[in-house]
Every structure is written in C-alpha cells, then in structure tokens.
Amino acid sequence: MGSLGVAIGVSWGMSNASMEIRLRHAEMHIHKPAEPATATVVKNEACTAGKKAAGFVRHIELDLSGTGLAGKCIPGQSLGILAPGVDGNGRPHKPRLYSLASPTRGEDGHGAVHALTVKRLIDENPADNSLFLGVASNYLCGLGVGSKVQVSGPSGKRFVLPVDAGAHDFVFIATGTGIAPFRGMLMDLFAGGYKGEITLIMGSPYATDLLYHGQLAQLAQEHANFHYRTAISREANAPHGKMYVQDRLAAEWPVLESQFASGRALVYICGIAGMELGVFQQLARALGPGVLEQYLELDPEAAGNIDGWTRAMIHRQVRPTRRVFLEVYA
Ligand SMILES: Cc1cc2nc3c(=O)[nH]c(=O)nc-3n(C[C@H](O)[C@H](O)[C@H](O)COP(=O)(O)OP(=O)(O)OC[C@H]3O[C@@H](n4cnc5c(N)ncnc54)[C@H](O)[C@@H]3O)c2cc1C
Structure with a gap:
C-alpha cells in the first residue's frame, strides 16, 4: 500500500485477475470529539427544489479556517457535529455525522469552507403524540451566519x-x-x-x-x-x-x-x-x-x-x- 491511497485488491475471473482499486488518501480524526475544532457558519440556505418540499433540508457552509480540518477534507468523508447541551443521561451529546457536500477545494477554492447537507429530523412520538426534534440536525439547521459550531473529524476513508x-x-x-x-x-x-x-x-x-x-x-x-x-x-x-x-x-x-x-x-x-x-x-x-x-x-x-x-x-x-x-x- 502506497502513501497515496488505500489499496483494495479485487480479483475475479481469469481475464481481469487481481485488479486493484486504489482509493484516494483520506486523513482521519484530526479533531477528536474531546478536542473539537470551532467552525463558523458562513451560509445556511434551503437546498430543496421547491418551496413546498415535504422535508426541510439545508445547505450549510462551515468555515474551518485556522483549524486542523482546513484543506484536509475530501468528498465521501463526514464531519462530526457536537450539539451543545446534554442527553437524557446528563452526558454531552455524542457527535452526529454529516457527509461533506463540497469538492476537495471546498466552496472557497482553498479547502477551508466546506458544506453539509442537513435534513431536519422531525417526528411524532407515538406514545403521547408529542413532537420529536432530532438534536443535531435541528440545531445545525437553525444556526445563523456567524454562529460557532464544534466539529470533529473527518471520518471515513472507504467511500472516496x-x-x-x-x-x-x-x-x-x-x-x-x-x-x-x-x-x-x-x-x-x-x-x-x-x-x-x-x-x-x-x-x-x-x-x-x-x-x-x-x-x-x-x-x-x-x-x-x-x-x-x-x-x-x-x-x-x-x-x-x-x-x-x-x-x-x-x-x-x-x-x-x-x-x-x-x-x-x-x-x-x-x-x-x-x-x-x-x-x-x-x-x-x-x-x-x-x-x-x-x-x-x-x-x-x-x-x-x-x-x-x-x-x-x-x-x-x-x-x-x-x-x-x-x-x-x-
Ligand atoms: C456516515 C453518515 C453520514 C451521514 N450524513 C448525513 C447527511 O449528509 N445529512 C443528514 O441530514 N444526515 C446525515 N446522517 C445522519 C445524521 O448523522 C443524524 O443521524 C441525523 O441528522 C439525526 O440526528 P439528530 O441529532 O437530529 O437526531 P437524534 O436526536 O439523534 O434523533 C435520532 C434518533 O431518535 C430516534 N427517533 C426518531 N423519531 C423518534 C421519536 N418520535 N421519538 C423518539 N425517538 C425517535 C431515532 O430512532 C434515532 O435513533 C449521516 C449519518 C451517517 C452515519
């Protein structure tokens, strides 16, 4: 395996014996959840095709400048988002993963601004008909430009x-x-x-x-x-x-x-x-x-x-x- 990529050996019938698919190198876990990076929201807009879409999905751009993540993220990887607050057990929320939607060069051309595509998780609790709102997706979708977000990652090296x-x-x-x-x-x-x-x-x-x-x-x-x-x-x-x-x-x-x-x-x-x-x-x-x-x-x-x-x-x-x-x- 070279330093450029993850080598995956693939073998099948005689004619194509042992073809190798070398994947792009993906940096992993530069910022762990215990030491997250602080990113800044620079854009947050709807990315559905129609105004009357059944779900709410937003294109959210994060400026990662000055963090270890800038220039290190590639498509197919995800970022972890740490929502503020604690879960039902009083522990900090676990990171939720969101796929990067930007090319390697980012939205800014330098790999410092990367986008996420986030769907609000909205559900009804069948036990008492109360509204259930997913923690991280609704937190992210509700952020305004200039808001700070705690980010871990990147994660994933197999979907590149x-x-x-x-x-x-x-x-x-x-x-x-x-x-x-x-x-x-x-x-x-x-x-x-x-x-x-x-x-x-x-x-x-x-x-x-x-x-x-x-x-x-x-x-x-x-x-x-x-x-x-x-x-x-x-x-x-x-x-x-x-x-x-x-x-x-x-x-x-x-x-x-x-x-x-x-x-x-x-x-x-x-x-x-x-x-x-x-x-x-x-x-x-x-x-x-x-x-x-x-x-x-x-x-x-x-x-x-x-x-x-x-x-x-x-x-x-x-x-x-x-x-x-x-x-x-x-
Ligand atoms: C590799 C990877 C990439 C991903 N990429 C994306 C992405 O690009 N975009 C995106 O939007 N999401 C993505 N996700 C999903 C994302 O990580 C979150 O799981 C999702 O946004 C929900 O998180 P949340 O914090 O909003 O909801 P949570 O607060 O985590 O709630 C979800 C949980 O609540 C449970 N639940 C659902 N309804 C109810 C209810 N009525 N009452 C009680 N519990 C309920 C569900 O079973 C689920 O376990 C990705 C996940 C993975 C693993």
Missing part, C-alpha cells in the same frame, strides 16, 4: 473516489441527503478533466424534494459525459410512472450495461438505509454470469431467489464487492 478515476465509469445512486458526497465528487472529477461516463440517479419522494437540482442539471448541460437522472417515488415520472432508484437503474440499463460488462463501472450508493436492497436486486437481475461476481457475491440460496431477498441478507448471503461502495444511514 479512486486515485485513477479516469480508469472507471461511475454509477452514483443517491436518496435524499445521500446526494451530498456526490455533489463534491462530481466537482472534483470535472475539475480534474475527467472524460469517462458518470450516471447519477437521484431518488426522492416528490420532485420538490430534489436537492441541488438546479446545480446538477446545470452540470449535466455542461458535461455530455454526465447523465443526471431522477427517480420520483410518489409522483408520475413520464413516461415511466412512479419510480424508485432501482427502477431508474433498470430504465438506464441499455446504456449502463456495457460499462458494467467492460469492468469499468464502480457503483456508489448513499442515502436512506435499506435503499441498497432494491439496487442489489436489480444488479443481480441485470448482470449476467462472469460480470455479476465483479459486483456482488451471492450464496447459492440467494442466487436462486432474488425476489425473496431481505435487508438482513446483505453482507451475509449477498455481499457487495470492492467495486460497490455503500454509505447508508437511518
């Missing part, structure tokens, strides 16, 4: 781009705030003159909940090799009807098939826990023998009953290979 990005095509699949790392990765790829094919499938319940929609549509206009596709699950998507991300994957298959068959495709999945099940089922249905094993290793029982898969089988009977990158959260 490969060093030799040009050797790959990318299939990015997001739901909700899972779009955050892909926003930064896309900017990094295009800043580096990337010439391969990128398909981004963005899932949301309603079109009004699409995040960064204007920016992504603009990027797709500027780059013919970037294919931005949406999957709206509770409204009709002409001509396809209601769609989940796996349905969009199926609809795009005539174009994507050759990217998988050639072994160039890397799949990155980020967003709501559980979304990977439908995506894996679709991959298992679409990929033929010799190619499927490059992406999913299946126990014989799972291979014989794709429709019957449950989430509990993932990582046990259905194992994504190192060509599939997964970051899902509740």
Whole structure:
C-alpha cells in the first residue's frame, strides 16, 4: 500500500485477475470529539427544489479556517457535529455525522469552507403524540451566519473516489441527503478533466424534494459525459410512472450495461438505509454470469431467489464487492 491511497485488491475471473482499486488518501480524526475544532457558519440556505418540499433540508457552509480540518477534507468523508447541551443521561451529546457536500477545494477554492447537507429530523412520538426534534440536525439547521459550531473529524476513508478515476465509469445512486458526497465528487472529477461516463440517479419522494437540482442539471448541460437522472417515488415520472432508484437503474440499463460488462463501472450508493436492497436486486437481475461476481457475491440460496431477498441478507448471503461502495444511514 502506497502513501497515496488505500489499496483494495479485487480479483475475479481469469481475464481481469487481481485488479486493484486504489482509493484516494483520506486523513482521519484530526479533531477528536474531546478536542473539537470551532467552525463558523458562513451560509445556511434551503437546498430543496421547491418551496413546498415535504422535508426541510439545508445547505450549510462551515468555515474551518485556522483549524486542523482546513484543506484536509475530501468528498465521501463526514464531519462530526457536537450539539451543545446534554442527553437524557446528563452526558454531552455524542457527535452526529454529516457527509461533506463540497469538492476537495471546498466552496472557497482553498479547502477551508466546506458544506453539509442537513435534513431536519422531525417526528411524532407515538406514545403521547408529542413532537420529536432530532438534536443535531435541528440545531445545525437553525444556526445563523456567524454562529460557532464544534466539529470533529473527518471520518471515513472507504467511500472516496479512486486515485485513477479516469480508469472507471461511475454509477452514483443517491436518496435524499445521500446526494451530498456526490455533489463534491462530481466537482472534483470535472475539475480534474475527467472524460469517462458518470450516471447519477437521484431518488426522492416528490420532485420538490430534489436537492441541488438546479446545480446538477446545470452540470449535466455542461458535461455530455454526465447523465443526471431522477427517480420520483410518489409522483408520475413520464413516461415511466412512479419510480424508485432501482427502477431508474433498470430504465438506464441499455446504456449502463456495457460499462458494467467492460469492468469499468464502480457503483456508489448513499442515502436512506435499506435503499441498497432494491439496487442489489436489480444488479443481480441485470448482470449476467462472469460480470455479476465483479459486483456482488451471492450464496447459492440467494442466487436462486432474488425476489425473496431481505435487508438482513446483505453482507451475509449477498455481499457487495470492492467495486460497490455503500454509505447508508437511518
Ligand atoms: C456516515 C453518515 C453520514 C451521514 N450524513 C448525513 C447527511 O449528509 N445529512 C443528514 O441530514 N444526515 C446525515 N446522517 C445522519 C445524521 O448523522 C443524524 O443521524 C441525523 O441528522 C439525526 O440526528 P439528530 O441529532 O437530529 O437526531 P437524534 O436526536 O439523534 O434523533 C435520532 C434518533 O431518535 C430516534 N427517533 C426518531 N423519531 C423518534 C421519536 N418520535 N421519538 C423518539 N425517538 C425517535 C431515532 O430512532 C434515532 O435513533 C449521516 C449519518 C451517517 C452515519
């Protein structure tokens, strides 16, 4: 393993034996929760496509200047946010992780200002009908410009781009705030003159909940090799009807098939826990023998009953290979 990246050995059939995917080097835990950095909010704005979005999601930019985090964060990593106050046991709140939404150069061009994409957790307590507000998400979303925030991190080194990005095509699949790392990765790829094919499938319940929609549509206009596709699950998507991300994957298959068959495709999945099940089922249905094993290793029982898969089988009977990158959260 070199100093440039995390080397992951991948081996499959005779023709592609022992291909290696070297990931970008990611600095980790520069600021631990016990010694957090103090960042300053420099922007906090809605990032949903419509004013009547069902959820509240905000694009929040943090100035990390003067901290150990400046210039050290890359897309695919997360920052920890330490909300003030204590939990029900009287202990300081544990850090909550939020994916970085900015490219390596940050929002400022120097890697000092990085954005997060934060969804307010709002729920109802079934026991007494009282309103439940998630601690860190509502704290962050409510901060004004100039507010100070305690930040730890960065965390994560497995959901980053490969060093030799040009050797790959990318299939990015997001739901909700899972779009955050892909926003930064896309900017990094295009800043580096990337010439391969990128398909981004963005899932949301309603079109009004699409995040960064204007920016992504603009990027797709500027780059013919970037294919931005949406999957709206509770409204009709002409001509396809209601769609989940796996349905969009199926609809795009005539174009994507050759990217998988050639072994160039890397799949990155980020967003709501559980979304990977439908995506894996679709991959298992679409990929033929010799190619499927490059992406999913299946126990014989799972291979014989794709429709019957449950989430509990993932990582046990259905194992994504190192060509599939997964970051899902509740
Ligand atoms: C690697 C990673 C990356 C992430 N990236 C992002 C991101 O980019 N954007 C983003 O918005 N989030 C992201 N998250 C999720 C984020 O870390 C938080 O989990 C989320 O914002 C909720 O935190 P909170 O403090 O607001 O809620 P909390 O106060 O932690 O509350 C959530 C908890 O409360 C429980 N709960 C829910 N409803 C109720 C209820 N009615 N009554 C009682 N308890 C209830 C839930 O089960 C859950 O355990 C990420 C998570 C991970 C692991």
